[in-house]
Structure formats: structure tokens, C-alpha cells
Amino acid sequence: MNNLTSCLYESKITHQRLHPKRHRVKHSMFSFYLDLDELQQITKHSRLLAVNNFALYALFDRDHFDEGNTSLKQKVIDHVESIHPRLQITHVHVLTSLRFLNYVFNPITVFFCFDDAMKIKCAVAEVGNTFGEKKPYLILSDGSSKLKDKQKKNFYISPFISLDADVVFDIDIPNQKLTFNIDTVENGQTVLAANMHGTKCELTDKNLLALTFKYPFVTFFVVGAIHFHALILWLKRVPFITKEANRHQQTGILRPHPSLGDHR
Numbered sequence: 001m002n003n004l005t006s007c008l009y010e011s012k013i014t015h016q017r018l019h020p021k022r023h024r025v026k027h028s029m030f031s032f033y034l035d036l037d038e039l040q041q042i043t044k045h046s047r048l049l050a051v052n053n054f055a056l057y058a059l060f061d062r063d064h065f066d067e068g069n070t071s072l073k074q075k076v077i078d079h080v081e082s083i084h085p086r087l088q089i090t091h092v093h094v095l096t097s098l099r100f101l102n103y104v105f106n107p108i109t110v111f112f113c114f115d116d117a118m119k120i121k122c123a124v125a126e127v128g129n130t131f132g133e134k135k136p137y138l139i140l141s142d143g144s145s146k147l148k149d150k151q152k153k154n155f156y157i158s159p160f161i162s163l164d165a166d167v168v169f170d171i172d173i174p175n176q177k178l179t180f181n182i183d184t185v186e187n188g189q190t191v192l193a194a195n196m197h198g199t200k201c202e203l204t205d206k207n208l209l210a211l212t213f214k215y216p217f218v219t220f221f222v223v224g225a226i227h228f229h230a231l232i233l234w235l236k237r238v239p240f241i242t243k244e245a246n247r248h249q250q251t252g253i254l255r256p257h258p259s260l261g262d263h264r
Helices: 039-045 072-083 205-214 219-233
Strands: 006-016 021-036 049-051 057-059 090-095 108-114 120-128 134-140 148-153 166-172 178-188 190-204
Touching: 006 205, 021 057, 039 049, 057 166, 072 090, 072 108, 072 120, 072 134, 120 148, 120 166, 134 148, 134 166, 190 205
Parallel strands: 049 057
Antiparallel strands: 006 021, 006 190, 021 090, 090 108, 108 120, 120 134, 148 166, 166 178, 178 190
């Protein structure tokens, strides 16, 4: 599948908790970077990847934003236009993990939105939690190759970080290298620094199979690691916040968990 924008990134990910207790987690994985206009061409030449159909790896429209069957590209455009109708998004690329053996969990998916001249206009960082909720954060471009913004978290991602913390995004537009950093800040102090650094490789069945064997069941590993390291932080007596606490601070949530009640 030569001459495609779509590709794979093999990456190293680090989560470093800095306060109130220090804790560091590192792991490696791979991600898909897909031009949503190339999906038909990709699936035509791949035996391992499908769209809205079962395969070893699959992208389903319903896995992002709401659970409707609107095309994923249109969902992204509709979301952006609901906030900034003048951005005129024409092309959407997505950095994500796909369903593997029909199982999916995405802590974060980033949609890069371009105009007709392929000028970056914004990104949408769709963050997911283990309760099945999702929250999109829209990050406007200043015209450079980086997308930077600071926003209130207002989402239950970790039981060890307050809901009103700030999330600081610093994301490069993927190219030969993949780089993004997300810091979580409480009262002006960085409490969690997360970063991802990746190297591009061509999206082929051969490469996809090689990475599958190199990082088997990586999605299952990520979910298990989240709970394992949460246990370690709990054992370190890091203050714990329940999902039901401060429900009014959990705002802009898609697919809200029943624990939120009317606070959505």
C-alpha cells in the first residue's frame, strides 16, 4: 500500500506521576494513523484490517463519539462545526488503536483536522475511561506544526487526580516521527506527565503482522496495566476519588455512565 498517508507508528509511552507520590510507568506499543479518505483503499488491499466489519483489526464508526452509525469522518466534522462552524474541515486523519479480535479500549484517540489545502485547523483529542465514557477536547491550531492548549479536565480519568485539574496538550502533527505530551496540572503543579514518541512504518499486512507478534494483545495489556498501577498508587496511600464524587464537575461527557445521573 504505497503512496498512502496512512501508516503505523511503533511507540514508547511514559506516564510519570510526580505528586503527591512519585510513580513511573513505561511500555511500548503500536498505533494506527489513518487518513479517513483512504479507508476503502486500505481495506481493499489488506486481509487483516476491516472497517465496520470483523477482522483481526477493525475500525468501527460506533467506537468513537456517540454510538450512532454516522461515518467517523462526518462525526468529527459535525463535532468541530458545532463548536467552530467556520473552520471548514475537509480532511480528517486519526491516530488510534483499532479493535483487536473485536475488543477495543482507547485511552486516547486524536483526530487531526485539515482544510481543503491540507492546512491543519484543529485536533480533537477523544479521551476514554474504563467506565466506557468518552470526552472530546478540541485543540485549535495556531498555524504551526504543533497543537497546544490547556483545558479543564472535568472528566473522571484517574481516581487519583482531581476533576478540576488542568490538562495541557502539546501534540506534533505526525510525520516521520510521532511526538505528543499531555501534562495534568493541579494548583499550578504538574502531577502527571504523559508522553508518546513513535517511529513511522508503512501500513502493510507484513508490518502489521510483525507488530502484532511483537506486541501481542497490547489492548488487553493496557487495560490490565491501568488497574494494576491504580492498585500500586492505592497501596502508596495516594488520595482516592470515587466516580460518584463531584458529579457536577464531570461535564461534556459522551456515553455517560449511570453513576452520573442527571449530571452530564
